[in-house]
Amino acid sequence: QVQLVESGGGLVQPGGSLRLSCAASGSIFSGVAMGWYRQAPGKQREFVAAISSGGRTNYSDSVKGRSTISRDTAKKTVNLQMNSLKPEDTAVYYCNIKGTSGLLKGSEYWGQGTQVTVSS
Numbered sequence: 001q002v003q004l005v006e007s008g009g010g011l012v013q014p015g016g017s018l019r020l021s022c023a024a025s026g027s028i029f030s031g032v033a034m035g036w037y038r039q040a041p042g043k044q045r046e047f048v049a050a051i052s053s054g055g056r057t058n059y060s061d062s063v064k065g066r067s068t069i070s071r072d073t074a075k076k077t078v079n080l081q082m083n084s085l086k087p088e089d090t091a092v093y094y095c096n097i098k099g100t101s102g103l104l105k106g107s108e109y110w111g112q113g114t115q116v117t118v119s120s
Helices: none
Strands: 002-007 010-012 018-026 032-039 046-051 057-059 067-072 077-082 091-099 108-110 114-118
Touching: 002 091, 002 108, 018 032, 018 091, 018 114, 032 067, 032 077, 046 067, 046 077, 057 067
Parallel strands: 010 114
Antiparallel strands: 002 018, 018 077, 032 046, 032 091, 046 057, 067 077, 091 108, 091 114
16 A cells, blocks of 8 residues: 655766655555665665654664755655765665554565666
8 A cells, every 4th residue: 555666866976966755655654764775786785774753863884974864754755865975875775664653563665766876
């Protein structure tokens, strides 16, 4: 009943910025954490950033200080602003929703991914 669609990916030069967005459709209840993961070729999926229903944010060490995650509960969106991009940021970025409490607790949803390529 929940679908996630990422957008905003693309080709950027090192040092550039990109803003990823994830739009959720369906029934989104309270107690939902929204976040971003990424997977580079030949590597495992890794955590990037997340924001809880209460607004608490967490970032991986690799992006901390360069990225900002935000959400608009009313619009059912989560955004990831990435600055000072590096080639190692190149990956497919996936939007994730995980129910931490409320009616969606125990449920998890993933988007189809959006490609981010950082290259000169």
